[in-house]
Amino acid sequence: MFKVLLSRLGQAALVMLVVSAVSFVMFRYVGDPVATMSRENASVEEKAELRRSLGLDQPLVVQYGRFLTRTLSGDLGISYRNQRPVTELIAERLPATLELVIVATILSLALGIPLGVLCALKPDGVAARLVQALSLVGISTPTFVTGIVLILVFAVSLGWLPSFGRGQVVDLGWWSTGFLTISGLKSFILPGITLALYQLTLIMRLVRAEMIDVLSSDYIRFAKARGLPTRYIHFRLALRNALMPVITVTGLQIGSLIAFAIVTETVFQWPGMGLLFIQAVSFVDIPVMAAYLLFVGLLFVLINTVVDILYAVVDPRLRARSA
Amino acid sequence: MRAKLAASLTVAASTLVGMPADAKTLRWASPTDITTLDPYAHTESFTTSMLHHVFDPLVRRGRTLELEPALAMSWKTVKPDTWRFELRRNVKFHNGNPFTADDVVASISRILDPGARARGNLATVVKAEKVDDFTVDIVTNGPYPLLLNDLAGIYILDKEWMEVNGALKPGNIATGVTTAASTNAIGTGPFKVESYKPDAGTTFVVNPDWWDKPQHNLTRIEFKPVKSDATRVAALLSGELDLIAPAPLQDLQRISSSQGFKVIEEPSLRLIMLSLNFRPELKAMPGQKNPLLDVKVRQAMWHAIDLDTIKKRVMRDKSRNTGTLVAPPVPGYAKDNDTPLAYDQSKAKELLAEAGFPNGFKTKLNCPNDRYINDEQTCVAIASMWAKVGIQAELQTESRATYFPRQDRGEFDVSMVGWATLPPMDGFSVLSSLLTEQKDGYGGSNAGKYSNPKIEELTRKAAVELDEARRRDMLAEALKVARDTVAYIPLHQQPVAWAVRDGVEVPQFPDEYVRLWFATVK
Numbered sequence: 019m020f021k022v023l024l025s026r027l028g029q030a031a032l033v034m035l036v037v038s039a040v041s042f043v044m045f046r047y048v049g050d051p052v053a054t055m056s057r058e059n060a061s062v063e064e065k066a067e068l069r070r071s072l073g074l075d076q077p078l079v080v081q082y083g084r085f086l087t088r089t090l091s092g093d094l095g096i097s098y099r100n101q102r103p104v105t106e107l108i109a110e111r112l113p114a115t116l117e118l119v120i121v122a123t124i125l126s127l128a129l130g131i132p133l134g135v136l137c138a139l140k141p142d143g144v145a146a147r148l149v150q151a152l153s154l155v156g157i158s159t160p161t162f163v164t165g166i167v168l169i170l171v172f173a174v175s176l177g178w179l180p181s182f183g184r185g186q187v188v189d190l191g192w193w194s195t196g197f198l199t200i201s202g203l204k205s206f207i208l209p210g211i212t213l214a215l216y217q218l219t220l221i222m223r224l225v226r227a228e229m230i231d232v233l234s235s236d237y238i239r240f241a242k243a244r245g246l247p248t249r250y251i252h253f254r255l256a257l258r259n260a261l262m263p264v265i266t267v268t269g270l271q272i273g274s275l276i277a278f279a280i281v282t283e284t285v286f287q288w289p290g291m292g293l294l295f296i297q298a299v300s301f302v303d304i305p306v307m308a309a310y311l312l313f314v315g316l317l318f319v320l321i322n323t324v325v326d327i328l329y330a331v332v333d334p335r336l337r338a339r340s341a
Numbered sequence: 342m343r344a345k346l347a348a349s350l351t352v353a354a355s356t357l358v359g360m361p362a363d364a365k366t367l368r369w370a371s372p373t374d375i376t377t378l379d380p381y382a383h384t385e386s387f388t389t390s391m392l393h394h395v396f397d398p399l400v401r402r403g404r405t406l407e408l409e410p411a412l413a414m415s416w417k418t419v420k421p422d423t424w425r426f427e428l429r430r431n432v433k434f435h436n437g438n439p440f441t442a443d444d445v446v447a448s449i450s451r452i453l454d455p456g457a458r459a460r461g462n463l464a465t466v467v468k469a470e471k472v473d474d475f476t477v478d479i480v481t482n483g484p485y486p487l488l489l490n491d492l493a494g495i496y497i498l499d500k501e502w503m504e505v506n507g508a509l510k511p512g513n514i515a516t517g518v519t520t521a522a523s524t525n526a527i528g529t530g531p532f533k534v535e536s537y538k539p540d541a542g543t544t545f546v547v548n549p550d551w552w553d554k555p556q557h558n559l560t561r562i563e564f565k566p567v568k569s570d571a572t573r574v575a576a577l578l579s580g581e582l583d584l585i586a587p588a589p590l591q592d593l594q595r596i597s598s599s600q601g602f603k604v605i606e607e608p609s610l611r612l613i614m615l616s617l618n619f620r621p622e623l624k625a626m627p628g629q630k631n632p633l634l635d636v637k638v639r640q641a642m643w644h645a646i647d648l649d650t651i652k653k654r655v656m657r658d659k660s661r662n663t664g665t666l667v668a669p670p671v672p673g674y675a676k677d678n679d680t681p682l683a684y685d686q687s688k689a690k691e692l693l694a695e696a697g698f699p700n701g702f703k704t705k706l707n708c709p710n711d712r713y714i715n716d717e718q719t720c721v722a723i724a725s726m727w728a729k730v731g732i733q734a735e736l737q738t739e740s741r742a743t744y745f746p747r748q749d750r751g752e753f754d755v756s757m758v759g760w761a762t763l764p765p766m767d768g769f770s771v772l773s774s775l776l777t778e779q780k781d782g783y784g785g786s787n788a789g790k791y792s793n794p795k796i797e798e799l800t801r802k803a804a805v806e807l808d809e810a811r812r813r814d815m816l817a818e819a820l821k822v823a824r825d826t827v828a829y830i831p832l833h834q835q836p837v838a839w840a841v842r843d844g845v846e847v848p849q850f851p852d853e854y855v856r857l858w859f860a861t862v863k
Contacts, residue, residue: 050746055515056384061785064461065749071516096517100539101377166571173579181575182567184541287567289541297540297568300711302742 037315051302095305115290122214134225153219165285182287209286228260369584374566378526382512390854396496396528421484447500457511490765588840606838611761615830639827641692643682660833673768673816701731707756709744768816
């Protein structure tokens, strides 16, 4: 068991090293921060001096070496754009993104599971067909289109909901939350739906498929033969069994929701990490971009490592094979 | 933690309920945010314009952008290199400290620190000396006519506050040096900073003790950066904002046709032009003589561009065509200079034939696609117009992040440049940055290596000419030489377009600064 853990962690570290190298090399091609940071009529000497003070005149390998040693000691550098430590910036944006992701996940589970069950139980009903058709739309519409349409309908035309931002937030220590004010809660609705839509359709389709599968298994047939009530069979027996893969997928999807909240955050000017990243890209803010990619890489590596280890715990066959 | 939560809830509640009845709040958004509150730590024009609400300079720009007294009441040159400023009395900083000569000396010394990012904005000043409590001498490294223009962008900080908070040394966004002044702004200006949250929003409240008589009726300004154009427009139309600046050109029609909103626009100082490669060879034709070295070819390129069509189709009639390199409000502008070469295809072909290129030639044309208004579309139009006279332009467009470094390195043949003569708002900036050779600190943006002995001479003379009329003549003469020799091909003057809800009155300025101390809301 210990050996498995060790090899998984070793692999994780290797992946992180590759991620850091790839992200660092990429920045050679996104542009030169000196141009965005200089004033318009800066002289040639002034620009050279700025390049020197940022350490950009050094060879790439030296820059990467410095970056790596700094990162390992927990220092992600200082943002060129905000002139604040990157770790501080990320810590400040994390609550906004995480809260949005929580809302989106809850929304997608709360709607996706019942709708999936509905489609599985009455596959030929009008409601099921309608839901199925709508889910196709949901899965194929790009996020920014959904977001802008929602803004136009609910903010501009109807005026019910705010079109951007987090509303009033309350600080709980370093965590700023939008859950405690009316305007904060209202602000969650549109971006939450936008972010949840893909996830929701995914879960709905998964639940439907699993349910149909489980409903035709011997286990359910025997339960029916025993004369158990239909509700009990559907919801206590069938749904429970169908939910196992849903839980796995939801867990894995949380990672990508955090990483890909970028579009939703840009459309709704949601002050989270995705917006931070987009702004960093347009300003060529290398420290922030590098830190964000590292963070997202770490997130995926962590989730996958935990899942791998859990599998090993749950499934004795895996344990034996890798030992 | 619980106490803190309770406290912030109370604050939240009080801001919701406790507004006085005559509160006039202006809520507005722009795509960029304030970079830092330290005025000497950056060189960004948007941040400079925002901080002007909190700080005052010694001299400032008035309603027509003329220089007028602010913290200085009057000034005179006592020696060619020494200017004496009489300071305004009974001015208080936001923390209650009185404003005196010590604050000016401390502020000037702070920006003269080699660590200050904005050091270049006051490049010619050597030192500031206190004469008495309300008199200051500013010493330059020689006769320098643009000192007041420069000082209009230098805000005065409180010496005592800087001492107490360890902020006497400047911050710098390039080196990452921060001080207490990076997140706190104590000035003498019309508004005080109430809260500053990068990327989330900044709130200002009115300073009731401002020394000047307010022309605005605001009690509060709520600023939010909103990057996405569509979201910014939607937020205005849904009533969450009172002003958006800029308003995207493609949405102007929609905004002005919506009930209760209007678009305000005006030509900005920013001129868009094409920079030309004056090196021996073109990148597109290695090993051959550069056709652009012949003035006839350059004139032909100018004659071949149909500016009216670009104005009508690409700029939606919002731009102004130009024949010179500075906008009308800028010193150095001369009306006689400002006629573009007429659109004339046969004339262009004739000139090309005379220059020895009857079948045209090949060149590269590079443009940014996210820097100027409709920059990419403008270049697409130009490439197709040139094709009609035989000039084959290989067009490449890219993001500003990669475009400008390449332009700086001289990788382009023909490329787009925008120039607003900011911050000094003077034609000298065109001479010193675009038209002179790269030496002695001149020619910083002369990527095409244009060079003309007459302009070199006039630039150096104008740099030390203290007689304003003579200086302006020199600028105009140099700009005429630039036009006659087609140093750049000027295209148009960009519009500034903002959108407001009805009842909001905000004057617009060609330098694109948002000056809300002139704003009124109903």
